[in-house]
Amino acid sequence: MSKLLRKPNTIQSAPGVTIVQEVTSENSPLEYVGFKVVDLTPGAKYTENLSKVECCIVALTGKINVSAGEEVFDNIGTRESVFEKKPTDSVYVSNDRSFEVEGVTQARVALCYSPSNNQLPTKLIKAEENGIENRGKYSNKRLVHNILPDSNPSANSLLVVEVFTESGNWSSYPPHKHDQDNLPHESFLEESYYHEMNPQQGFVFQRVYTDDRSIDETMAVEHGDVVLVPAGYHPVGVPDGYESYYLNVMAGPTRIWKFHNEPAHEWILNRK
Numbered sequence: 001m002s003k004l005l006r007k008p009n010t011i012q013s014a015p016g017v018t019i020v021q022e023v024t025s026e027n028s029p030l031e032y033v034g035f036k037v038v039d040l041t042p043g044a045k046y047t048e049n050l051s052k053v054e055c056c057i058v059a060l061t062g063k064i065n066v067s068a069g070e071e072v073f074d075n076i077g078t079r080e081s082v083f084e085k086k087p088t089d090s091v092y093v094s095n096d097r098s099f100e101v102e103g104v105t106q107a108r109v110a111l112c113y114s115p116s117n118n119q120l121p122t123k124l125i126k127a128e129e130n131g132i133e134n135r136g137k138y139s140n141k142r143l144v145h146n147i148l149p150d151s152n153p154s155a156n157s158l159l160v161v162e163v164f165t166e167s168g169n170w171s172s173y174p175p176h177k178h179d180q181d182n183l184p185h186e187s188f189l190e191e192s193y194y195h196e197m198n199p200q201q202g203f204v205f206q207r208v209y210t211d212d213r214s215i216d217e218t219m220a221v222e223h224g225d226v227v228l229v230p231a232g233y234h235p236v237g238v239p240d241g242y243e244s245y246y247l248n249v250m251a252g253p254t255r256i257w258k259f260h261n262e263p264a265h266e267w268i269l270n271r272k
């Protein structure tokens, strides 16, 4: 059985509140990254008291109200399906604060966590503030929405990004890793992948492997699955006919995304 692939496991935690995925330091090999996916029916409320963790609340689909102390952000969220490929709204909430997320419509919310001690202001990250990038060429094309990149100082540790990969293409490719705390050459960042497929019966392949192959897993990943990347390279291949979406959460000792391409495959980048 895979240690890195998490299937959805729905738990109703309150009326109208369904926890679909839950990754914590207790139930996973990750120390810096925590992750939840929560489904809300209209009017249902999910509340949480954060201890020494910060949280980025991403309105994956549907509309939600978010409140954290005095701060209230009503009717946020921009899309009914992630495959509309438009950026969405998110809210950053710092450690030792409480928040409530209420479904306005049927909604799916991602909660991205990392340990944190230093309180920062609660912040709405509007859809239009996402940095949009088109990366790659040939069969390596993907669209990236930078929700919380390292250039945005709103968080202590969290990095959050969503990636759309076209049918028949590859992403997180050529294979790269960020598992050495060796700046300026490479940063140590754990990572989680929350995957969706269009249409939903699709699947993608993701390989997670280290240089010494102490980790080497190739997974068939389905809609709603989460893949954990404690270390190593982590490329994704998307079969013809299906589109892929994933939400990445990264965190580590230093909030810098400095990756290292696998030298054997770096030539992919240099094609004319």
Ligand SMILES: O=C(O)C[C@@H](O)[C@H](O)C(=O)CO
Pocket (backbone or CB within 6 Å): 135, 142, 144, 161, 163, 170, 171, 172, 173, 178, 191, 234, 248, 259
């Ligand atoms: O550019 C991509 O294909 C996305 C990846 O960079 C992804 O966000 C990741 O692996 C981050 O380390």
